[in-house]
Amino acid sequence: MLPDVTRILYASDIQPGARPAFRTAVSLCGHYQSHITFLHVVEPMREHAERLVRSMMATDPSLKALHDDGLRHVQQQVVERVERFRQQELQDHNQLRDEQVTARVEEGTPWKKILEVADEIDASVIVMGVRHHTALLGETASKVMHHSTRPVLIVPLG
Template sequence: MLPDVKTILYASDIEEGSRPAFRAAVSMAGHYDATITFLHVIEPLSATARSILKTMMNDADLNEMHDSSVINLKNKLISRIESFCETELDATEAMKEGQIIPRVEEGVADRVILKVANEIGADLIVMGTRTHSSVGQFLLGSTANRVMHHTQKPVLVIPLK
């Protein structure tokens, strides 16, 4: 049995097939009357990519493009959350106004997930994981594995197709 869950961090790559993990987060939120922070992490540009972009645009334009992209992603998250709630939840599962909080952060995914979980005082982290080859899993690990090994918080991992 989980301890009292009032704050859930749902970490999503917002890729196709991630709905089962979000559905699990919504189900847990409904069961515990908890809030969900819907987190999407933007991986930072590599030094090479940033260097190439800097040869084509000045810092002000690069920063404006970055800020615009973050705003667009946050709007996409809000749209996906609203669409999910309208099309997939029935009246008994309906979320309250403000019960889902969209958040976009930049950084290395597992580190950002752990940082945000601590910032918001998450009682539970919910995330999906995609199947990878065992060699790939061994060499690289997965974001879910790294999060599970570096947190004391319960982590609910949902296998995705």
């Protein structure tokens, strides 16, 4: 059993089939009366595409504004999707109050951002799902496990 779980970082790609991992985080949260930070990480553009976009933005300032607006729009859509996912699950698991779950969207390399947010919120445990049925975990889960100084709970999905 995990000692004194006060903050749970649940990292999700919010794809279909991710609910078992969230339900595990909800169960932990209900048992320990703690708090879940529901994190989704948006990956940045590939290096080549990023350079191309930045060079175009340097010559036309209106493109930078368009890029920034587009990024904000994508982040808002993801936050809304996370909130819908969270609300649907909380309806099914009424042992939690709304204030026990916070949705958060960050941009960056997923495994690095997960560890960064875990440090920032001082997470007691990181909960995440993996879809692979082999001995090998997904790249993000594997890197989180190998680089984390905190307990990591991996939940098989499907």
